Amino acid sequence: MNKYLSIIIFIFTGLVSLQSHAALNVAVASNFKLLALDIGQQFSDKYAIEVNISSASTGTLYQQILRGAPFDLFLSADQKHVDLLKAENKTTQPDFIYAQGRLVFWQPNALSNPTIDDFMAYTGRLAIANPKFAPYGIAAQQSLEFTNKWQSLEYIQGNNINQAYQFVESKNVVAGLVSYAAVLQKNQQHYLLIPTAWHQPLIQSGIVLNDKKLKEANLFRDFLLSKEVQQQIKSQGYN
Amino acid sequence: MLSAGDYQAIWLTLKLASLTTLLLMIIAPPLAWWLARSQTKIRPLIESLVALPLVLPPTVLGFYLLIAFSPEHFLGEWWLSFNDTSLAFSFTGLVIASVIYSLPFVVQPLQSAFVHLDKSYLEVSATLGYGKYERLYKIIFPMLLPSFIIAGALGFAHTIGEFGVVLMIGGNIPGETQVLSILLFDHVESLQYSAAHQLSFILLAFSTSLLVVIYGFLQKRQQRVLNA
Secondary structure, eight states, rough: OOHHOOOHHHHHHHHHHHOOOEEEEEEEEEEHHHHHHHHHHHHHHOOOOOOEEEEEEEHHHHHHHHHHHOOOOEOOOOSSHHHHHTTTSSSSSSSEEEEEOOEEEOOOOOOOOOOOOHHHHOOEEEEETTTTTOOHHHHHHHHHHHHGGGSSSSSEEEHHHHHHHHHHHTSSSEEEEEEEEHHHHHOOOOOOOOOOSSSSOOEEEEEEEOOOHHHHHHHHHHHTTSHHHHHHHHHHHTT | OOOOHHHHHHHHHHHHHHHHHHHHHHHHHHHHHHHHOOOOHHHHHHHHHHHHHSSOOOHHHHHHHHHHSSSSSHHHHHTSOOSSSOTTTTHHHHHHHHHHHHHHHHHHHHHHHHHHHHHHHHHHHHTTOOOHHHHHIIIHHHTHHHHHHHHHHHHHHHTTTTOOHHHHHOOOOOOOOOHHHHHHHHHTTTOOOOHHHHHHHHHHHHHHHHHHHHHHHHHHHHHHHHHH
């Protein structure tokens, strides 16, 4: 029995040590994943530092970090989870804003871009991200409450904003409040930019987590906040 | 303690598992019988299709169902011809998914029981003049009752434990598709840990008791057979 146990432990330690130590591990909220992959590649090309992008919902990543996941940098989809990590003393590094998201009302079967009047007149089912925890879902609920529409629609909730997007794209729901970045990236048509005054700003904040790779992590942060990369982020549907 | 939403999810989960088990207990026995007895060349193919949910990630099934349920495709289009809302994000959609997803858990115990069923019983009963259906109700069913109970219980328990498929085609609608495992995930994601603890414990306690009852039943039966 003990022999088996030691063999199993041996295999596991072997697997763990196989993991690359040199690479920078970046945890990215799922709405920013594709852009992060692209930016990570540019960063690797420029500085010869490998970047591993892990993506999940902000809440999931937060919990993984809280329980010791080996991430060096966290790019959240909100400010709240970054603040929570600081409150839990998971990092003493300063946080930074790397993007601000935009919400769109997307109705692919519309004949042209919907207007605010079209949005106000919309009835039936609407795909949104989960307003209990997903940042884009919270913004969606705030926008619908701001326009007094919250009570009048039925909601199909995605676990994150990309799933809400997928519900509409697969035609299972006629319309949704999704991210501007997603409709731009997929060249979709017939959407309305939701006025930013309708909800709290979709601040996407990031923070360096690991003191051991502080230099590389800070280098990545500076690269992310550089003029060119910020320009690219803006062109992809962020403010 | 538990919120109204929690109770709603518990009720919905039990409703889904019961209905799924009922449907499976109608579909699975003939299918298992055919798999146990048939010698045709397509049997391995059908057998594999039934077993697929055991090995495929639930996300694969969820992904394909979401496409199939879309009004752009045959199944979704056909459904919409006599319904107002799409199959995705509906209770009916979850039942269809659960039947597919839990099928092997019901078919396999039955199939194995049918394979090991001693043919002489059937032959003797035939010589006694029992018809096809009489043999089914008077011989096969009473003899294999434990296997039916185990098959049903496994199907039920597995449906309660379903998560990945529902996450993909459910849309998280309270009272319609927000089952226990999804609500639990919701609680964890929104950092409501005490609510998550309660639901997790209920699921753990329920699943453990159900399995203990099934395996205890099996053990007793085994002893009875050995003593006989």
